[in-house]
Amino acid sequence: MKNSDILVNLLIADIENKTILEAACGAADFSVSASAYSDSVYCIDIDAGRLDSKLAEKLHFQIMDASKMDYADETFDTVILYNAFFHIQSQWIEIERECKRVLKAEGVIYVVGTWKLDVHKMMDVFGDKAKWRNQFLIVEIRK
Secondary structure, eight states: HHHHHHHHHGGGGGTSSSEEEEEEEEOOOHHHHTTTTTSEEEEEESSSTTTTTOTTEEEEEEEOOTSSSSTTTTEEEEEEEOHHHHHHGGGHHHHHHHHHHHHHHEEEEEEEEEEEHHHHHHHHGGGEEEEEEOOOTEEEEEO
């Protein structure tokens, strides 16, 4: 089982039958796994080069800056940033603001890391709000 599949199972209550956004998706591994359970998954990144044609029926990819999203307010039930924090940390304040804007009132943002670079930065920025669940360091942010 892939890490992204394990993560989907951990977060299933916030994924199943929901509209999901994966910001800074990279190769979109999480999005592909989540699309098996969600109503629809939107994944954005500033670079389409790593996507490798993984798009499925319920998976929608756009080239978009996570700090300046084109989505309407309160569009998504769940927003996830998976193994992306190291790459976006310098823009985190703007990205968090945008993620909260596009998140529905009862939604949740998950910042998830498994790579050492992400984990160390997440621990520095989030401190004790970052919790280990299995092999994932997870920060849960509610609106």
